Amino acid sequence: MSTASIAVAIISFVLGTLLALLTIPVLVWLERRIASLIQDRVGPNRTNIFGFRLGGLVQSFADVVKLLLKEEYYPSHIKMGKWLFMLAPVITFVAAFLAFMAIPFADTLIIDGEALRVQALPIDFGVFWYLSISAVGVLGIIFGGWLSHNKYALLGAARAGSMVISYELALGLSIISFVLTYNTVDFNAMVHFQSGTFFGFIPAWGIFMQPLASIILIIALFAETNRNPFTVAEGESEIVAGFMTEHTAMKFAMYFMGEYVAMNTASAVIVTTIFGGYQLPWIDTKTLLENFSIFALSLIITLPIVVFIMIRWMKKNNRVKSTLSSDGGRNFETKVLSIILISVTLSIEATLIYLAFVAQNPLANSLAIALFQIVIFVVKMMLFNIFFILIRWTIPRFRYDQVQKLGWYYLLPLGLFNLFITAIIVVGVSS
């Protein structure tokens, strides 16, 4: 174990934890703002710290404070299994959180001839890890609903159980198709495979190579995260809050956060498996390393354009209606944020210029590329999270027997058919 390997391991663990935990408030904020914008409303945008609203993002932190300070109410009718009742939300949260740990955020770093994975858990069987750990999450829902000694909660738990048998088979079959195609169970090797092309010009992303399996995977992961249109375990109109009816304050928050971490994990898995992970299409890490100056130059040109568009958008939208007399500090906030953005951009530009034209240090170059890949990964993941949210506010819910019908009558035969075709093609190509 060298110093570099320890440093990379610690940094990637911290990065994974932060990516999983810090996206929760961002996702809650995104969910609420996007919901309101889709419905032509404004959404939460008032909470501020010293006049800084950040477009309403501060609201999420206020919510966290509220949930932490709430009275911890414990239903007195629960006599047996108190500890499991308290533990159940933690199971859901931890399962979603641990499943995220197997996702690679950047390509394997090679320092002094030592290959170091930028992965919170440096394992090469990520698919198995993800499948086994994320399936445990539903246990938390079932335990929580069952031990609540409440009819609604029990019904919610039963529905969650019925969900598992609906989607798990289809999910497994579609993932087996990917495992056959990529010939690996390692997420990082999957991303490597996808950086190539097929038929000469199409990027070898899963969505182009396995369109059917990709659709099944996306549908199954929607079901796994308990998101719309598959929110059967809770339903305000029929079973109140479902499995979490009796859970209050931080116990509820655990379920709530677990749901968002699970959504984040699902997005990360989808991005890694079928959208090329941390890589841009057509460009793999080797190409980037060999042509570092071209890469740096194109980034130096693109970054100011992106920042310019962002600042213009902020100036246009971070202001009150023209009919209002006072602007409530919006202009000041825009100015400060613009200055921060511009200074960050300038420092990045300076670093890139130094790296590309002065330093010529291969280690620093590969670190810069790793950072760039992390940014790409986060952007892709957030885009897919936004897709999750968009779907939630687009289509109505399925009834839980309809989910089972969908899983067993349509997704399972389609998955088997796809697996069959994939196997034939893989054998045909390799022989």
Added chain:
Amino acid sequence: MSQNIKVIPRPSNSLRDKLYLPAIADGIKVTFKHLFKNVNDINTVETLRYPEEQPSDITTRYRGLHRLTHRKDGTEACVACFMCATACPSNCIFIEAQEREDGLDEKRPKSFFIDTLECIFCGYCVEACPCDAIRMDTGIFSLTGNSRKDFVMDKERLLSHKGAFSEEVSCARG
């Protein structure tokens, strides 16, 4: 019996509908259009930014906070007949009568209280008043205070409220 049965054909049973996904794509198109429009310019959203922006659509029939109308000489139009207090379903009007000295009428209210915490803003007092002395046309819709006392309106405060639309003088006791 069978003639009463009317078979209604399903609106559409095409392959496109059975596939679900094209319909979902159509739905996403609609929601994304709204999302893009509003992200592009948040100020097209027709939400009233309330504390800064005040509503402009309060009509003359809107039942706002009460006021007592005046006569031409500036005194109150109320004759303390207790009609409003009698009509009030939540018993929130408290009047004490007194003899009127200037000869315009026989009585005037010595004190006139409306407990707006009890008031349900039904407007029966306005309907009941025979001399147009109480009205709800101030257009005041937001009533705030720091204590319960702040919400009990006395005669002076009710007289000080201005009408948002019409004349200041009572029609019946002008």
